[in-house]
Amino acid sequence: MSDEITLRPESRDPNVIPVNREPERENNPEVRWENKVQKESFAPLFSNDDCRGLRSRWGNLQVGFVDEPRRAVEQADELVNETIRGLTTGFANEREKLDKQWHQGADASTEDLRVAFQRYRSFFERLLSL
Amino acid sequence: MNPNVAIAIAFVVGFLVGVVVMYAAQQAKTARLKKQFGPEYGRVIADTGDRHRTEAVLEERHRRVRKLSLRPLSATEKANFQEGWRSVQARFVDDPAIALTEADVLIGKVMAAEGYPVTEFEQRAEDISVDHPIVVENYRDGHAIELRNQQGRVSTEDMRKAMINYRRLFEELVGLPEGEPAERIRL
Numbered sequence: 001m002s003d004e005i006t007l008r009p010e011s012r013d014p015n016v017i018p019v020n021r022e023p024e025r026e027n028n029p030e031v032r033w034e035n036k037v038q039k040e041s042f043a044p045l046f047s048n049d050d051c052r053g054l055r056s057r058w059g060n061l062q063v064g065f066v067d068e069p070r071r072a073v074e075q076a077d078e079l080v081n082e083t084i085r086g087l088t089t090g091f092a093n094e095r096e097k098l099d100k101q102w103h104q105g106a107d108a109s110t111e112d113l114r115v116a117f118q119r120y121r122s123f124f125e126r127l128l129s130l
Numbered sequence: 131m132n133p134n135v136a137i138a139i140a141f142v143v144g145f146l147v148g149v150v151v152m153y154a155a156q157q158a159k160t161a162r163l164k165k166q167f168g169p170e171y172g173r174v175i176a177d178t179g180d181r182h183r184t185e186a187v188l189e190e191r192h193r194r195v196r197k198l199s200l201r202p203l204s205a206t207e208k209a210n211f212q213e214g215w216r217s218v219q220a221r222f223v224d225d226p227a228i229a230l231t232e233a234d235v236l237i238g239k240v241m242a243a244e245g246y247p248v249t250e251f252e253q254r255a256e257d258i259s260v261d262h263p264i265v266v267e268n269y270r271d272g273h274a275i276e277l278r279n280q281q282g283r284v285s286t287e288d289m290r291k292a293m294i295n296y297r298r299l300f301e302e303l304v305g306l307p308e309g310e311p312a313e314r315i316r317l
Contacts, residue, residue: 062220066293 168263195260268295
C-alpha cells in the first residue's frame with residue numbers, strides 16, 4: 001500500500017499539496033485539494049465544438065455496431081486514438097511554448113509555469129480517474 | 131347424325147370446356163396468390179399440406195387486411211420512428227436483449243400508427259404478410275431469436291442478426307432516412 005502513488009485528498013506528501021496555498025485555509029488542506037481537483041475535473045480539455053464533433057462521430061459508429069461489429073470496434077479504436085493524439089498534441093504545443101520562452105533567455109514566468117503545471121495536473125488527475 | 135349422339139357430344143364438349151375453364155381459373159388464382167405472398171405461400175402450404183386450404187387461408191388474410199383502414203405515415207412520424215430506431219440500435223452495445231425487445235415494441239408502434247390492429251405476434255405477422263410477404267420472414271426469424279433469448283439461450287451474434295431482421299421489416303414499413311445511402315444501412 002505504501003508503494004502506491006496516492007493523490008487522495010488526505011495525502012500529506014508535499015509533492016501533491018497544491019501551490020498557492022492561501023494562508024487562512026492552510027489548516028485545512030484536505031478541503032482545498034478536494035475542491036481544486038473537483039473544479040479542475042470540469043475544466044474542458046476540448047472545446048465545445050470539438051466535443052460535439054467527437055461525440056457525434058461516436059454516436060454514429062455505435063449505431064453502426066449492429067451492422068458491422070468488427071468495423072465499429074476498429075472505428076472506435078481509431079476515434080479513441082485520435083482523441084488521445086488531440087490531447088497529447090495540445091500538451092506538446094504547450095510544452096513547446098514554454099521551451100521557447102526558456103530559450104529566449106528569460107525564464108518563463110512563474111505564473112506561466114504555475115498555470116501550465118495546473119493544466120498538467122488536471123490531465124493527470126483525469127487519466128487516473130478513468 | 132343421330133340427335134342423341136349430337137346431344138351427347140355437346141354435353142361432353144360442354145363438360146370439357148367447363149373443366150378447362152375451372153382449371154384455368156384455379157391456376158390463375160394460384161399464380162396470383164403465389165405472386166402476392168411469395169415465400170409466405172410456401173410456408174403456409176408446408177403448414178397445412180394442402181393447396182386448397184392454403185389458398186383459402188391466404189385469401190381470408192387478404193380480405194381481412196383490405197378491410198382495415200391502413201394509412202401511410204406522415205413525414206414527421208417517419209422521422210420520429212427513424213430517430214427511435216437509431217437509439218434502439220445504439221442501445222444494442224450496452225444491452226442487446228433490451229434493445230431487441232425495444233425494437234419489437236417499436237415495430238408494434240409503427241404498425242399501430244399505420245392502422246394495423248394491436249394483437250399478438252402471429253396475427254401481426256399474418257397481417258404484415260399480405261403487403262410485405264418478403265420481410266415477414268425476417269420478422270418471424272427475429273422474433274424466434276427473441277423468444278429463445280427470453281429463455282437465455284442466445285449468443286450476442288444471434289441477437290445482432292435478430293436486430294438486422296427486425297430492421298428489414300422496420301425499413302420496409304417506415305422507409306430509409308432522407309439522404310441515407312441505402313448501402314450504408316443495409317448489410
